[in-house]
Amino acid sequence: MLSELVRTPVSELDGVVTRVLGQLARDAGAGWACLFRMDQGRMTPTHAYASEGLPAIDCAPDILLRPVMDRLVAGQTVSVTDCRDWTGCGALGSFVTIPMREDNVLSGVLGLGFAGQHEAGPGMLDRLAAAAGVLETVLWRRQQEKMHIATAQRLEATLAAMPDLLFEITHDGHFAEFSAGPERLMIVPHDQLKGRHYSDLLPADVSEVVRKALKQCLADGRIEGIRYSINLSEKKRWFELTGATKPASEPGRPPTVIFNVRDVTSDTLMRDELTRLGKIVESMSNLVCITDLDENIVWVNAAFERQTGWTLEEIKGRYFGEVIRIPGMDPDNERAVERAVAARVPHSGQTVNQDRWGNRYWIEYNVIPLEDSAGQLVGFVSIETVINRLKEQEAAMALLAQSATEARQRLENAVRALPDGMILLDDQNRVVVANSAYYRIFPQLESYAQPGASLRTVLEKGAELGLFGPGGSKEARAAFVEERIAVYGRAFDADEVQLPDGRWFRRMHTRTSDGGVVIIATDVTARHNQIVALDAANRDLREAEQRLRGTLQAADVGMWEWDLVSNLLHVRGNWAQMLGRQDAEEGTFEMADFLSIVHPDDLERLPSPQAQAEPAGEGFSEFEFRMRHESGHWVWVLSRARVTAWGADGSPRIMSGVHLDVSDRKRLERQLQAGRAYLSEVMDTSIAALAVLNERGEITYANQEAERILALERSALRGRTYNDARWKLETLSGDPLTEEELPFRQAQAKGGIVRDIRFALHLQDGSRRVLSANAVPLMPADGERHVVVSFSDITEELAATVRLEEARTRAEEMSKAKSIFLANMSHEIRTPLNGVLGMAEVLDSIVTAPEQKHMVATIRRSGETLLTVLNSILDMSKIEAGKMVLEEVPLVLSDLLSQVEALHRVKAEEKGLELTVLTSAGADLPRMGDPHRLIQVLNNLLSNAIKFTERGHVRLKVSCRAGKPITFDITDTGVGMTEAQVERVFESFEQADGSMTRRFGGTGLGLSIVRQLVHLMGGTITMHSHAGSGTTVRVVLPLPESNRPVVLTAEPDTGPPDLSFLRDRKVLIADDNFTNRLVLSEMLAQTGVALTLVENGREALNAWQEEMASGTPFDLLLLDITMPVLDGMGALLEIRAQEKSAGLLPVPAIAVTANAMPNQVADYIVGGFDTHLSKPYKRKELLHAVHSLLRS
Known part of the structure; x- marks a missing residue:
């Protein structure tokens, strides 16, 4: 039986052990047998046997073994001959216990029980001790095998859970039997690896890496940190290879290598990203400094070293403030930084620092808390930008702005003073402006070429009126319009054209950088007329030359003959007629008489006969001079002459010639010279x-x-x-x-x-x-x-363009900074204002005394006035930034006017004023416009009228004629204004005078916003007032009629919502501001909800998780957005992610925040919030939001 016990497999051992116990009991004459094993310091029965016909006994160790445990531990066999008096032994009369030992330590007990008194002999005890030893050996083997199996299972599970790959490679590069790791990282499955060479499976470059790694590992016993990349599923992944040799299982055989392959793609990408970020930070022009929690310098970048003159080695470990701060220079800023550091929150600002030599420089800085990967604060990062030039530019900006304004004024004056017609179009070919010269050129188009009119409309009307274009059929005019629009689409064009009325114009246009068009029309009719006259003069000159030739041929010229001996001049032909003389066609003059009528300046031009001393028949002299006409004017004469007779001594005796009247030609030549001089001067200038x-x-x-x-x-x-x-x-x-x-x-x-x-x-x-x-x-x-x-x-022009672009960029940056400031201002004002108005509303519901009610109403009215001021500033900022967007929806004026009248009637009656609203027919017809902004305009104007009127009436009269703009007239009998006050009342932050502010209050923004809104709606606003006689304001708005139905966006007020369903609902409130938490809890105090209040997003997330785990989740979340540790957006993001992974419906969430800009609200909704409440809010708004979400 014992040999069978030794040969039995572990899985079948329990049955054989029980049979062995039975055999031992029968051999010893015992009725019972029991086997105990030591398990974690306690004896536990594992096997038992009872003879047939005997009841089972309780083998409890505390009953049978405790009294004899000390002797068993000492290795003694214990025989109890009589245990009938022992409590709990039942039918047992006596028993024998044999200790089982492993490494001299008690590991188990073999016990035999007898029904009566019995004493075992030495031989039996020896046999039992031998059996106990065999049982101990067999059971120890089973225990070891179980441990091995468990170890193998744990190892197998560990390998399966590892993210790494493990391979065993033979010394010659073949995969051995062992491999493990994720299948997704395998090129082929594990079961296809054994016996294959790595080069059969891996790309050539990776195979080379493995070959070198295998060789080095076999030589050195270990390798690590070898990285390579490989494409898996068309995606590049990085791996790190670590290896160690495994000794051969048999002597004389070569060792194998165990390779561990780890996917380090994320680590590699992170290292690359960190390297890039490090290079970026090191090369930044911004100054970067990292400090520890005590503000001692840990690291600075190169820009910091260059600016301050300090190197990292010199200042590392020194207190940041003593390195660059100027003691006492900016105490407010130093305190602000200290508060931010103490609160562990980001901080930004501007201040003056100094370098190591005491040179000062302006910076704009951001101090940001620095956390480690566990989210623990480890220090701070200060990022600084040197803004010396910006500060210098800010000082110069005012001068530049003034210069720009003056330049713009000069430009506008120059445009108005241009003698040429000019019209400016925008990028949509709409008229922006046309100067007076343009209207003088085309007076018929003055009513059409107005701002906003399209180029097509102007061209079509001009062609229709016959001002330009081909005229004729409608199709010809349309073709002309299309051709001109296409021409104006070019970047530049210039030509000259004659209008139907005969005038000539040079038309030139240039496209501007913003897509607009500048069109210039220059009247060149005079120049064309000059050219025509010059052409005519040239024709006349040619005709005169032809007539001269005809005259010569017909002898129709003045001919003369000078007798040099007698000094007499004989004339004939037309000589006398060209001088207006009444002499006969032929006559004789003394040469002195002839010279007396020659122009004195031309006497020297007359030729000398001796100069013509050439052989007869050769040589003509031709010259021009002036002779006096009988009427007193000078006649230009062309004289052509030669010596026709010579004396015996060879001296000239007679000179003959002809005279031609060339006065007309001379006049034309002068005109031609003047024209050429004019053109030359034009080109030179x-x-x-x-x-x-x-x-x-x-x-x-x-x-x-x-x-x-x-x-x-x-x-x-x-x-x-x-x-x-x-x-x-x-x-x-x-x-x-x-x-x-x-x-x-x-x-x-x-x-x-x-x-x-x-x-x-x-x-x-x-x-x-x-x-x-x-x-x-x-x-x-x-x-x-x-x-x-x-x-x-264009060198300077291009440079100016660059400067303008830089100025535009700076302006955009300043605009962005302004937007950030306004958003921060809105948040910082709305947060305490929420506490003031919220607690005032709660207090109003508590107090009953009229005096106390009046005090609370004063608080609420003052807070709401401050909120109105804040909203007005934000509206003005939107308008100035061009971000005010108007709706274009159907509206009914009568409905809007009813709302406005109801709002202001109570205030008017309180002051004893008569408020009248008069409307004409058509007020009930749908029109297109922005109802919210229209109500804002009317509310402001009526509020002002009531505010500044002590007695009398306020009247709103609305004219709604079909096809005409809507006219609103607001008339009051109030204090009125002077003409000077009216001129500045529409300016931002302006009122009639300082006494108005002190007496009636207000910021002076209302009317400025009204004017801007009216202009955005395409309308006009005018004001007429006299001091002490009241004021009339007229608003004219083009609100076109609409065929679309009016959509009612507001539901009728059916009274307070039913809040009974809120009882016992669980609501979580997270806000870092105690006052805000108090306001919310007080507003919800009477609703029966169960509130949980926490101070930040992390606490909110923990509270939500605890309630989810307890099975009583929250019904509603009210989360502030800006909180320390974890903000509202981050907390809700975590909650939504956990809801999604658990398959839960999302809990309703409301963003309760002072960040209420439209773009911010859109971010909240996209981030998972169901709606938002803008601080400050009213209890009615809070309950409406809660009611809407929990009811749905």
């Missing part, structure tokens, strides 16, 4: 440089502006080529300008005009200018092709 180049690129003409830009005189410019050594042409980016890119070459290649070709010009003095050029090819009369190039120096 042009603000654009002009140059003419021939086909070889040589300059043949340049005006004065070209001389200035090219730094050469005109005479030095002629004949120079575009690539002259005195200058260098290049692109704006600095590359050489190729010949094909030159403006005159582009014009030649295109065969037409090219515009705004921009390039850079380097001169010999080292200066660099940026030019913009236009070029057009010409074909002069001589047949050689030329190109006219006009160019302008």
